[in-house]
Amino acid sequence: MKDLLNEQEKERYRANFTYFEYYTDIYKSSYDMQKKIKDSHVLILGLGGAIQDVATLASLGVGKITGLDFDTVEYSNLNRQYIYKEGDVGKLKTEAAKQRIKEINSDIELNIINKKITSSEDILPLLSNVDLVISGIDSPGIISSRWVNFACVTKNVPVIFSGINGNKILINKRSGEGCFDCFLMYCSTNDPIFKYQLNTLYGYTFEKKNTAIAPTVSILSGFITAEVMKHLLNLEYQMRAGYMYQFDVNELTMNSDYHWEKSSQCPTCGKNPSKELCDITTLMKIVEGHSNDT
Ligand SMILES: [Zn+2]
Numbered sequence: 179m180k181d182l183l184n185e186q187e188k189e190r191y192r193a194n195f196t197y198f199e200y201y202t203d204i205y206k207s208s209y210d211m212q213k214k215i216k217d218s219h220v221l222i223l224g225l226g227g228a229i230q231d232v233a234t235l236a237s238l239g240v241g242k243i244t245g246l247d248f249d250t251v252e253y254s255n256l257n258r259q260y261i262y263k264e265g266d267v268g269k270l271k272t273e274a275a276k277q278r279i280k281e282i283n284s285d286i287e288l289n290i291i292n293k294k295i296t297s298s299e300d301i302l303p304l305l306s307n308v309d310l311v312i313s314g315i316d317s318p319g320i321i322s323s324r325w326v327n328f329a330c331v332t333k334n335v336p337v338i339f340s341g342i343n344g345n346k347i348l349i350n351k352r353s354g355e356g357c358f359d360c361f362l363m364y365c366s367t368n369d370p371i372f373k374y375q376l377n378t379l380y381g382y383t384f385e386k387k388n389t390a391i392a393p394t395v396s397i398l399s400g401f402i403t404a405e406v407m408k409h410l411l412n413l414e415y416q417m418r419a420g421y422m423y424q425f426d427v428n429e430l431t432m433n434s435d436y437h438w439e440k441s442s443q444c445p446t447c448g449k450n451p452s453k454e455l456c457d458i459t460t461l462m463k464i465v466e467g468h469s470n471d472t
Pocket residue numbers: 356357358359360361440441444445446447448
């Protein structure tokens with residue numbers, strides 16, 4: 179199977195092969211695994227903190243990466259988005275990303291799109307032949323995750339959502355189980371203050387309150403990209419869908435107790451899914467109606 183990769187790739191990914199030997203069996207070799215990574219396509223929505231994910235996946239050898247953003251590199255991004263350099267300030271993130279990622283790995287197919295996401299419809303056409311999506315957009319608050327969720331549920335593409343809140347790093351994967359709208363419905367039913375928070379955060383732009391710093395962004399990116407690798411290789415140990423993983427940077431602990439089920443009432447992934455993303459008022463009415471029934 180060694181002819182699957184050329185000589186340069188065998189040299190470049192030598193330590194990957196050694197790592198993959200932990201997971202090889204009679205059906206697949208380390209080379210097969212690197213080839214699988216090479217044949218994969220990952221879509222990264224947002225090239226802010228997620229530019230680190232692009233860099234890591236390019237370094238790992240993911241063969242096709244599509245990245246999307248519309249913003250420019252700002253001086254205040256450099257505290258954490260360190261793939262961008264001082265000379266990139268003022269440039270479009272897409273332009274700077276193209277240059278930086280090509281410098282990291284010129285062999286991969288890099289498809290960078292300059293576009294602002296304003297609906298699920300903007301995301302749906304990007305999902306053809308995509309193995310996994312990393313959602314790196316968190317603004318406008320909550321609704322942007324709902325756009326990504328709706329598109330990924332519709333096309334049945336797994337997606338990783340994440341966030342940083344001070345010293346807490348949050349990450350979850352949707353892959354067939356309860357979706358992001360199920361999560362919102364679960365929280366609204368079980369957490370009395372959630373509805374208040376939802377009203378405050380929905381559609382909100384976070385930039386001025388951003389608490390992300392280089393160390394937490396690096397840790398988060400490590401979790402995300404390790405998960406992407408496990409997913410692409412279909413390894414046994416993967417994050418469970420429908421669970422919120424929360425890493426505490428101070429305590430160095432990972433908590434995954436928070437779990438939500440898929441709701442049969444969910445307008446996005448339930449029994450009678452709607453053709454378009456329902457608005458948040460409708461979603462909350464479903465929660466109230468369901469609560470009254472039980
Ligand atoms: Zn759902």
